[in-house]
Amino acid sequence: MTISNNLISIKESLPADIVLVAVSKHKSNNAIMEAYCAGQKIFGENKVQELVEKYAELPKDIEWHMIGHLQTNKVKHIALFVHLIHSVDSLSLLKEIDKRAFQNNRIIDCLVQVHIAKEESKFGFSVEQIPWVISEAKSLENIRIRGLMGIATMTENTQQIEKEFHLLKNLFDAVKTDQINILSMGMSNDYPLAILHGSNMIRVGSSIFGLR
Ligand SMILES: *Cc1c(COP(=O)(O)O)cnc(C)c1O
Numbered sequence: 001m002t003i004s005n006n007l008i009s010i011k012e013s014l015p016a017d018i019v020l021v022a023v024s025k026h027k028s029n030n031a032i033m034e035a036y037c038a039g040q041k042i043f044g045e046n047k048v049q050e051l052v053e054k055y056a057e058l059p060k061d062i063e064w065h066m067i068g069h070l071q072t073n074k075v076k077h078i079a080l081f082v083h084l085i086h087s088v089d090s091l092s093l094l095k096e097i098d099k100r101a102f103q104n105n106r107i108i109d110c111l112v113q114v115h116i117a118k119e120e121s122k123f124g125f126s127v128e129q130i131p132w133v134i135s136e137a138k139s140l141e142n143i144r145i146r147g148l149m150g151i152a153t154m155t156e157n158t159q160q161i162e163k164e165f166h167l168l169k170n171l172f173d174a175v176k177t178d179q180i181n182i183l184s185m186g187m188s189n190d191y192p193l194a195i196l197h198g199s200n201m202i203r204v205g206s207s208i209f210g211l212r
Helices: 003-013 029-037 048-057 072-078 091-103 127-137 158-175 191-196
Strands: 019-023 042-045 063-066 084-088 108-114 143-150 182-185 201-204
Touching: 003 019, 003 029, 029 048, 042 048, 048 063, 048 072, 072 091, 084 091, 084 143, 091 108, 091 127, 091 143, 108 127, 127 143, 127 158, 143 158, 158 182, 158 191, 191 201
Parallel strands: 019 042, 019 201, 042 063, 063 084, 084 108, 108 143, 143 182, 182 201
Antiparallel strands: none
């Protein structure tokens, strides 16, 4: 299977209202161009340096999403062009994005990352903090909270994964507005389950590009 075949068969299997973010971390420009030429325009990266290099080298109509943990001191490198930041996991980060967006005369769309997994290592706010984060964000004029993002536990136990997706969907429904309407959940191993549980944005890497 080639990258374009993988991409096309995934796209054909998706309901029409699901946004596919092709996660291209560690993948070459050639690999990205193969997906791009097959029609994919939204790519996700998890490292600032890689994101900056790929932005510089690849077509300018690509929408670049930052999906990995973002250090506050690195926001300035992506503020000019990043399309959506999925991984807002602290208020200080949100304030820094706001500041750098202002300096670039932009409004940057953000998702608030929610910690839903059992693993301690996953970043994100607790479920209980989310209404507070959203209300704090209202005073920041150069960011726009567009929704929530979560990463389920890495496990074969689908019941556990479903429980976590269900939790995030309930939270999403509680905070949803016209503006807060993106629910980013689901990766290669669990995106069909995520869609069943109300995801409308999936982040798929290895099923498109092969194992890293
Ligand atoms: C790597 C990554 C993905 C994609 O993972 P695959 O299992 O390769 O689909 C999705 N979301 C985040 C946050 C990631 O870091």
